[in-house]
Amino acid sequence: MFxxxxxxxxxxxxxxxxxxxxxxxxxxxxxxxxxxxxxxxxKKALIYTSVLFGLVHYANLLxxxxxxxxxxxxxxxxxxxxxxxxxxxxxLKTNSIFPGIILHYLSNAFDSLWLYIPxxxxxxxxxxxxxFAKFIPIIISIIIIRYLPRIKEKxxx
Numbered sequence: 001m002f003x004x005x006x007x008x009x010x011x012x013x014x015x016x017x018x019x020x021x022x023x024x025x026x027x028x029x030x031x032x033x034x035x036x037x038x039x040x041x042x043k044k045a046l047i048y049t050s051v052l053f054g055l056v057h058y059a060n061l062l063x064x065x066x067x068x069x070x071x072x073x074x075x076x077x078x079x080x081x082x083x084x085x086x087x088x089x090x091x092l093k094t095n096s097i098f099p100g101i102i103l104h105y106l107s108n109a110f111d112s113l114w115l116y117i118p119x120x121x122x123x124x125x126x127x128x129x130x131x132f133a134k135f136i137p138i139i140i141s142i143i144i145i146r147y148l149p150r151i152k153e154k155x156x157x
Contacts, residue, residue, distance in 0.1 A: 057077045083137070087103065087141065090144060
């Protein structure tokens with residue numbers, strides 16, 4: 001039997017768990033963005049969805065609040081607002097939530113590897129995570145947005 005825990009750090013569960021990224025993309029870019037587009041301009045719908053997506057990440061503090069968790073969650077909220085905007089724009093451009101699902105999964109998977117690096121402080125771990133784990137999905141998102149032609153059909157999935 002293949003034992004993944006022998007080759008991955010113990011906190012690497014996100015590498016194999018795609019459910020949260022899929023759920024968030026379906027919920028925020030597939031459902032909420034679609035509803036907001038019926039009531040607001042594309043720009044406003046994108047901004048409102050992105051801010052809502054980011055703020056929802058404060059729910060992580062329900063597990064307990066300490067300094068490290070508050071700092072990590074605040075950085076996560078700020079990052080999620082930015083990525084929510086990029087991935088929402090990607091949905092508008094491609095008319096599909098699938099690129100966002102893939103990029104969201106990659107981001108979550110890389111997160112779990114960098115967050116648990118044994119260092120002296122949460123700040124250093126966050127810098128590593130932002131530079132290495134978040135940089136890749138951001139660059140891929142920007143490249144797709146920049147070079148992929150806008151698809152005219154209105155089919156999000």
